[in-house]
Amino acid sequence: MKRIFSGIQPTHNMHLGNYLGAVRNWVALQGDEFETIYCVVDLHALTQPQDPVELRAHIRELAATLLAVGIDPARSILFAQSQVPGHSELAWLFSCVTPLGWLRRMTQFKDKAGKQQDTAMHGLLAYPVLMAADILLYKGTHVPVGEDQKQHLELTRDIAQSFNQRYGVDFFPLPEPQILGSATRVMSLRDGSKKMSKSDPSDYSRINMTDDADTIALKFRKAKTDPEPLPTEAEGLATRPEAENLVNIYGALAGKDVAAVLAEFGGTPFSTFKGALTDIAVAVLAPIGGEMRRLMADPGHVDAVLRQGGEKAAALAAPTLAEVQDIMGLLRP
Numbered sequence: 374m375k376r377i378f379s380g381i382q383p384t385h386n387m388h389l390g391n392y393l394g395a396v397r398n399w400v401a402l403q404g405d406e407f408e409t410i411y412c413v414v415d416l417h418a419l420t421q422p423q424d425p426v427e428l429r430a431h432i433r434e435l436a437a438t439l440l441a442v443g444i445d446p447a448r449s450i451l452f453a454q455s456q457v458p459g460h461s462e463l464a465w466l467f468s469c470v471t472p473l474g475w476l477r478r479m480t481q482f483k484d485k486a487g488k489q490q491d492t493a494m495h496g497l498l499a500y501p502v503l504m505a506a507d508i509l510l511y512k513g514t515h516v517p518v519g520e521d522q523k524q525h526l527e528l529t530r531d532i533a534q535s536f537n538q539r540y541g542v543d544f545f546p547l548p549e550p551q552i553l554g555s556a557t558r559v560m561s562l563r564d565g566s567k568k569m570s571k572s573d574p575s576d577y578s579r580i581n582m583t584d585d586a587d588t589i590a591l592k593f594r595k596a597k598t599d600p601e602p603l604p605t606e607a608e609g610l611a612t613r614p615e616a617e618n619l620v621n622i623y624g625a626l627a628g629k630d631v632a633a634v635l636a637e638f639g640g641t642p643f644s645t646f647k648g649a650l651t652d653i654a655v656a657v658l659a660p661i662g663g664e665m666r667r668l669m670a671d672p673g674h675v676d677a678v679l680r681q682g683g684e685k686a687a688a689l690a691a692p693t694l695a696e697v698q699d700i701m702g703l704l705r706p
């Protein structure tokens with residue numbers, strides 16, 4: 374059976390990069406072809422320091438945002454990672470079939486730990502092992518993610534293979550990344566060489582799903598650009614990362630390819646283009662923000678959705694974990 378698993382960290386609320394790169398595809402993939410499991414990965418968020426009160430609020434807020442963008446609990450399982458203890462348990466078991474060198478090579482670890490690798494927390498290094506456990510606990514076969522998660526997903530496949538080989542079984546599938554759409558890597562509005570990220574200290578670097586129309590307009594107005602008008606051909610964007618990023622965002626929001634966007638806006642100054650970009654972003658985000666505020670007015674409903682999703686996820690995870698315990702020679706509880 375084709376089963377989709379994907380997750381998002383409640384490190385802050387969702388931004389446009391998360392939405393266009395991953396979550397919009399989560400919504401579209403709900404249907405008959407796949408069983409869809411979506412997770413607020415709160416254990417991953419702990420790899421960075423978190424205020425406990427804020428973290429709990431972000432978990433609920435993010436779950437409400439996922440419901441607001443169209444994740445439907447009648448068609449998908451939506452839950453928080455910490456509600457199913459099997460994630461942590463399988464992560465430990467996978468730690469014992471994952472060479473340290475594989476983890477040290479991960480660019481996300483190198484970027485986030487920087488020069489402080491000895492004082493970085495073990496969880497930051499082990500992040501991709503937990504991610505492999507998240508997916509494989511459900512024998513996920515397809516994983517819709519943004520471009521930045523490609524390397525971690527390759528590691529998930531390596532861990533699945535390492536387990537299967539070590540124990541001489543054909544137990545875990547090798548999940549396939551689904552990097553879909555035209556905005557698989559949305560960049561920071563302040564620096565076209567950095568991805569848009571929740572943990573960027575500057576709020577002007579990203580459009581949050583909860584930003585109102587004035588904030589969106591201000592952020593696009595302040596977005597870094599260059600003095601030239603937009604080119605008429607895609608090649609003209611090659612050395613202009615900030616311009617390319619804004620064109621990509623417009624295209625993804627409008628459902629147009631780069632050529633079509635440049636056919637419309639080539640030769641126009643950024644001030645005009647940024648106005649159009651603001652209009653389309655507000656048109657897409659305003660209804661989502663409204664629905665989210667409606668959902669947040671009833672946190673009991675969001676909690677109930679997560680609780681029911683957690684129960685369904687735990688029921689799917691239990692047989693996998695039991696079989697893994699058998700395969701590895703452990704006693705079942």
Ligand code: AQP
Nearest residue numbers: 382384390391394395518519557558559569570571572
């Ligand atoms: N800039 C991006 N462009 C396209 N896709 C993106 N994703 C993240 N940033 C971009 C995709 O969003 C999904 C959820 O991401 P995540 O919350 O698990 O963590 P992340 O990749 O580390 O995202 P952030 O926003 O940069 O969070 P922090 O700052 O907390 O680390 C993933 O599928 C991801 O590919």
